[in-house]
Structures are given as structure tokens and as C-alpha cells.
Amino acid sequence: MADDEGRPEPVVRATGLGKRYGDFTAVDGIDFEIRPGEAFGFLGPNGAGKSSTMRMVGCVSPRTAGHLEVFGLDPSVDGSTIRARLGVVPQDDTLDIGLNVRENLIVYARFFGIARAEAARRADELLDFIQLGDRARDPVEPLSGGMKRRLTIARALVNRPDLVLLDEPTTGLDPQARHLLWERLYRLKQRGATLVLTTHYMDEAEQLCDRLVIMDGGRIADEGSPRQLIERHCPRDVVELRFTDGDRLAEAATTMAGAGHHIEPLPDRLLVYADDGERVVDQVEAVGVHPTGSLVRRSTLEDVFLRLTGRSLVEA
Amino acid sequence: MTATESRTGRGSGGARRAPGVRGRLSSVARLAMPGATGRARHVTVRNALAARSNYGPLATGLVEPFFYLLSIGVGVGALVGEVVDDGVSYDYTTFVAPAMLAAAAMNGAISESTFNIFAKLRWDRLYDALIATPLTPSDVALGELLFAQLRGTLYSAVFLVTMTALGLVPSWWAVLAVPAATLIGVAFSAAGLSAVTWFRAWEDSEAVIGVQVVLFLFSATFYPLSVYPEPLQWVARLSPLYHGSALCRDLILGRPAWSDVGHVAFLVVMAVVGLRVAAHRFTVLLYDEGGGEAHAPR
Numbered sequence: 001m002a003d004d005e006g007r008p009e010p011v012v013r014a015t016g017l018g019k020r021y022g023d024f025t026a027v028d029g030i031d032f033e034i035r036p037g038e039a040f041g042f043l044g045p046n047g048a049g050k051s052s053t054m055r056m057v058g059c060v061s062p063r064t065a066g067h068l069e070v071f072g073l074d075p076s077v078d079g080s081t082i083r084a085r086l087g088v089v090p091q092d093d094t095l096d097i098g099l100n101v102r103e104n105l106i107v108y109a110r111f112f113g114i115a116r117a118e119a120a121r122r123a124d125e126l127l128d129f130i131q132l133g134d135r136a137r138d139p140v141e142p143l144s145g146g147m148k149r150r151l152t153i154a155r156a157l158v159n160r161p162d163l164v165l166l167d168e169p170t171t172g173l174d175p176q177a178r179h180l181l182w183e184r185l186y187r188l189k190q191r192g193a194t195l196v197l198t199t200h201y202m203d204e205a206e207q208l209c210d211r212l213v214i215m216d217g218g219r220i221a222d223e224g225s226p227r228q229l230i231e232r233h234c235p236r237d238v239v240e241l242r243f244t245d246g247d248r249l250a251e252a253a254t255t256m257a258g259a260g261h262h263i264e265p266l267p268d269r270l271l272v273y274a275d276d277g278e279r280v281v282d283q284v285e286a287v288g289v290h291p292t293g294s295l296v297r298r299s300t301l302e303d304v305f306l307r308l309t310g311r312s313l314v315e316a
Numbered sequence: 317m318t319a320t321e322s323r324t325g326r327g328s329g330g331a332r333r334a335p336g337v338r339g340r341l342s343s344v345a346r347l348a349m350p351g352a353t354g355r356a357r358h359v360t361v362r363n364a365l366a367a368r369s370n371y372g373p374l375a376t377g378l379v380e381p382f383f384y385l386l387s388i389g390v391g392v393g394a395l396v397g398e399v400v401d402d403g404v405s406y407d408y409t410t411f412v413a414p415a416m417l418a419a420a421a422m423n424g425a426i427s428e429s430t431f432n433i434f435a436k437l438r439w440d441r442l443y444d445a446l447i448a449t450p451l452t453p454s455d456v457a458l459g460e461l462l463f464a465q466l467r468g469t470l471y472s473a474v475f476l477v478t479m480t481a482l483g484l485v486p487s488w489w490a491v492l493a494v495p496a497a498t499l500i501g502v503a504f505s506a507a508g509l510s511a512v513t514w515f516r517a518w519e520d521s522e523a524v525i526g527v528q529v530v531l532f533l534f535s536a537t538f539y540p541l542s543v544y545p546e547p548l549q550w551v552a553r554l555s556p557l558y559h560g561s562a563l564c565r566d567l568i569l570g571r572p573a574w575s576d577v578g579h580v581a582f583l584v585v586m587a588v589v590g591l592r593v594a595a596h597r598f599t600v601l602l603y604d605e606g607g608g609e610a611h612a613p614r
Binding site: 021058060061062079080081083084086088090092093094095096098099103107108110111112113155159 | 353355358361362365366367369441442444445447448449450452602603604
């Protein structure tokens with residue numbers, strides 16, 4: 001990790017952090033630090049313990065093991081004080097359907113002790129930011145999924161938080177809505193907000209995160225910047241060889257053994273990891289393997305995740 | 317990092333100003349309810365805003381007293397005539413109406429704090445949003461109770477005005493029956509808020525209705541306590557509604573007594589214990605189970 005000189009106090013510091021529900025261990029002793037101004041990601045499949053971690057950082061779920069500090073305070077003692085400085089975008093839609101769009105923001109601001117006039121001013125400002133100004137007096141229920149998410153994000157910003165927690169911010173959104181949301185989050189980051197997000201979308205993590213941890217089964221498999229993680233675990237290129245026939249795929253996997261760094265057979269394709277993808281493609285031709293399609297691309301976090309967790313994969 | 321306290325208004329519990337009325341109320345709230353931060357009123361305001369579009373419950377609450385007084389008071393009263401209580405003879409309607417006020421306060425409080433809260437606690441994600449702010453689960457419980465009591469107090473006042481119009485209020489002491497009814501409401505709301513946290517399904521509300529009916533029928537609401545044999549009188553004294561009705565009756569009939577201090581004390585204890593249990597249970601439910609099964613795979 002590139003530790004710069006004189007780095008400021010971390011916003012969040014966790015050591016051996018754990019969460020158990022009865023016999024079930026959701027988070028199994030994890031360590032991480034989140035620094036001011038960075039966008040930090042928890043990447044992992046459903047059930048990896050991301051949301052449980054977020055709830056502990058958000059001071060709405062007591063930890064059952066380890067230590068946790070947010071803004072240097074202990075959530076089990078100063079939860080309310082910490083939450084006053086947080087913006088939370090939960091995974092599930094928790095908008096208030098009893099109130100209209102603008103009231104959702106104003107009433108929420110009041111929970112933070114923000115004066116009524118100031119709350120109204122911020123509500124209008126935020127509605128502009130999320131491009132929902134023209135829906136201010138509308139009920140919440142009929143809004144589209146993307147609009148609801150944007151409103152939830154606006155709501156999380158109403159107290160001008162020092163730390164914004166986003167749990168699966170774009171799950172269930174169409175590509176256009178996702179890109180609009182990413183753009184807004186990117187702007188937020190530009191303004192100096194510290195963002196923490198969970199996601200199971202690798203592209204989202206690559207787009208938004210300066211640094212991330214990969215979680216699986218309640219543990220952290222590795223951490224670093226997207227680039228560091230990719231460099232650490234994967235060669236530069238991936239060659240995807242597609243096959244319509246499973247037998248031919250298996251046969252090709254045997255023939256190709258030794259090509260590149262390693263080979264991952266998936267149900268419909270072979271992934272060949274190599275420093276130089278083009279050379280692998282030439283090799284494929286040379287040994288007489290004829291896939292129905294081939295593609296050379298750069299390694300991504302997806303590949304890192306497959307490499308680290310081995311889930312759904314048979315080692316070549 | 318910038319100065320957050322000034323940006324977010326007040327930090328919870330921090331930055332105390334000179335204790336105004338609001339401040340003092342907050343301290344009382346904190347005392348009664350561990351974990352409360354004095355922000356419960358914002359939940360109350362939120363509920364009032366959300367209730368604007370739904371006048372139904374308000375209307376039924378206001379019409380209710382007429383039904384109570386017409387059916388039991390005027391209807392049954394015509395058959396019974398006079399009743400002797402404490403050596404004084406009363407017209408039956410006059411005798412029974414104060415207990416109807418107490419019972420209405422109880423019923424209103426129970427339905428507000430159980431049926432209305434159950435869905436919010438189990439399925440709505442609303443509370444999840446509230447506890448992500450400086451609000452605590454205790455604030456949420458207290459805010460719900462305050463809202464229920466705001467309505468309850470309005471209903472009681474209307475009830476009393478109706479009684480006055482029907483010539484059923486012989487004494488100025490009756491003015492105190494409104495706060496008395498509010499106290500009854502707070503005590504039963506607190507108990508209801510505790511009870512509802514143990515509900516697993518709608519069927520559990522049957523038990524509450526059962527308790528409600530038993531209390532309504534056997535709390536010396538329809539007749540003086542003296543009609544029971546001595547041992548049964550002591551059983552009836554365990555009923556919070558007995559203390560509520562006796563208190564309202566003494567005030568409205570203009571015969572305050574030292575025993576009323578006991579009635580008030582009983583209801584205050586019930587309210588305080590109920591609030592503490594409710595605060596604890598809301599905290600367990602909203603923090604540990606996340607307000608839904610989604611977070612806790614038990």
C-alpha cells in the first residue's frame with residue numbers, strides 16, 4: 001500500500017472486527033482503515049459480510065468482536081454523535097412513503113437537528129444536485145428505481161456528512177441510471193467526501209474505488225487499489241476462448257496446459273491468463289485448437305476475485 | 317476534517333444550552349428512557365406530517381365518544397336508573413361516563429401502540445432510516461408514544477366536551493380528567509409498545525384484544541368496586557384501568573380523594589416501567605435484528 005508521509009487520522013479503523021448472529025458468523029475478524037477523502041470499497045458476493053460491516057460502521061449494529069473506531073469514537077458509546085456525521089444509503093429502499101419528495105429531505109434534516117429554514121434550503125439544493133427539482137412535491141412511491149436511489153443519496157447528504165456509506169448503491173438499476181449515479185458519486189468525491197461502498201459489481205468498484213478490500217465468507221481476502229490488486233494477482237491480459245461444446249472445451253484445456261500463467265475453465269469458455277494475450281492467440285492457432293470465438297482483454301477485478309476465492313472455478 | 321458540530325446543528329447529547337422548557341423536557345425524556353437523545357419530537361412531527369393525508373383515524377377517534385355515551389350511558393342507563401357509590405346516589409349515565417372516558421383512553425392507546433406500530437416495526441423500512449440518523453431506537457419509541465398521546469389527548473378533550481354538553485359533568489375538577497386520561501394513555505401506550513415488540517404475526521394481536529376486553533369488563537367500569545367481595549376487589553385493583561376509571565370518576569364527579577394519589581402513582585409506575593422495557597426492546601429489535609429478517613439469518 002502506498003502510504004504517504006504524514007497521513008491523517010483514519011476515518012474508520014477496525015481491528016479483528018466481528019459480527020455473529022447466534023451461530024452464524026457474518027463477519028469473521030477483519031482489519032481495515034479508511035482515510036479521509038478516499039473512496040473505499042467492500043467487494044464481494046452476497047453473504048460475504050459487506051452489509052453487516054456497513055451496519056457496524058453505521059452504528060446501527062453492535063459488534064460482537066474486535067475493535068471499531070469511527071472518527072476516533074467508539075460506536076457502542078457515541079453512536080448518536082457518530083451518526084450525526086454520517087450519510088447512509090442503505091441497500092433497501094427506506095424512503096418515507098408518507099411524505100413527498102421534498103419533505104423526505106426536510107424531515108430527515110430535522111432528525112439531525114438542522115433548523116427548518118436551513119433544511120428547506122438544503123433540500124432544494126440537493127434536489128437540483130440529483131436532478132429531481134421538478135418532482136419536489138410528488139409522492140415518493142411512483143418514482144422510478146433510479147430516482148428513488150438518487151433521492152436516497154440526496155437524503156444521505158442532507159447533514160453534509162464527513163463519511164458517506166453506500167450499500168450496493170446501484171443494485172437493480174438499469175445501465176443509464178447506474179451511470180448517472182456514478183457520475184453524481186464521482187462529483188461528491190471531487191468535493192472531498194469520504195465514500196465507503198459495498199458492491200458485487202466489479203466494474204463499479206473499478207470506477208469508484210481508490211482502494212478496496214475483497215471479502216468472502218466474512219473475511220478479507222486481500223486489499224489494495226484496483227490496479228494493485230490486478231497486478232498482484234493477474235498478468236496483464238486475459239484471453240477468452242469460447243466453445244459451444246463442453247467436450248471440446250475440456251480437450252482444449254488439456255492441449256493448452258502450460259500456455260500463459262494459468263488457465264481457468266468456465267462452463268462456456270477458457271480463460272487464459274498471460275502477459276501477452278496476442279501471443280497466446282497465435283499459440284492457440286499453432287496447436288490446432290479452434291474456439292468459436294476468441295477475445296483478448298485486460299485483467300479486471302473480476303479475474304482477481306475468481307483467482308482469490310476460487311469460487312465456481314476448477315483450477316487448471 | 318471540518319467542524320461538524322456547527323454543520324449538523326447540535327451533536328447528540330453534546331453542546332448543551334441553557335435548559336429551556338425544551339431542554340428540561342429532553343432531560344425528563346432521557347431520565348424516563350435510557351438511550352433517548354431528546355430528538356423524539358422530530359419523530360412525532362414526522363408522523364403528524366404523514367398523517368395529513370389520512371383523516372380517517374382522526375374522524376373515528378372524535379366520533380367514538382358519542383357511541384360510548386349513547387350505547388352504554390344512555391341506553392343501559394335508562395334501564396339501571398340510579399347507582400349508589402361511596403354513599404352518594406348518582407344517575408347511572410353520570411356514574412359510568414367517566415369510566416368510558418378512561419376506557420376510551422386505554423383502547424385508543426393500545427390500538428395506536430400495537431396495531432399501528434407492528435407493521436412499522438416488522439415490514440416498513442422506515443425505522444431503519446430513522447436510526448441511521450442521530451435518533452436512537454428509544455427516540456423512535458418515545459416519538460411514537462408522544463404522537464399517539466397527542467391524538468389521545470385531543471380525543472379525551474372532545475370526549476369531555478361531549479359529556480359536558482350532555483350534562484354529565486357536575487364539577488370543575490373535571491378539567492383535570494384530560495391530563496388524567498393522557499396519563500392513562502401514556503401508561504397503556506408504553507405497555508403496548510413493549511408488547512408489540514414480541515408480536516410475531518397479526519394473530520398475536522388477539523391476545524391484546526383479549527386482555528383489553530377483560531380489563532374493560534372487570535375494572536369496576538360499569539359498577540362501583542364495592543359490588544365485588546373483598547378478595548375480588550383486590551384483584552380488580554391490579555387492573556390499570558381500574559385506577560384510571562377511579563381517578564377520572566373522582567375528578568369528574570368532583571370528589572377528589574387521597575386515594576387518587578395512589579391511582580396516579582400506579583399509572584406513573586406502569587408508564588415508566590413500560591417505557592424502559594419498550595426502549596430496551598426497540599433497541600434490541602432495530603439494532604440487532606435490523607428491523608427485519610434480512611440482516612439476521614436466524
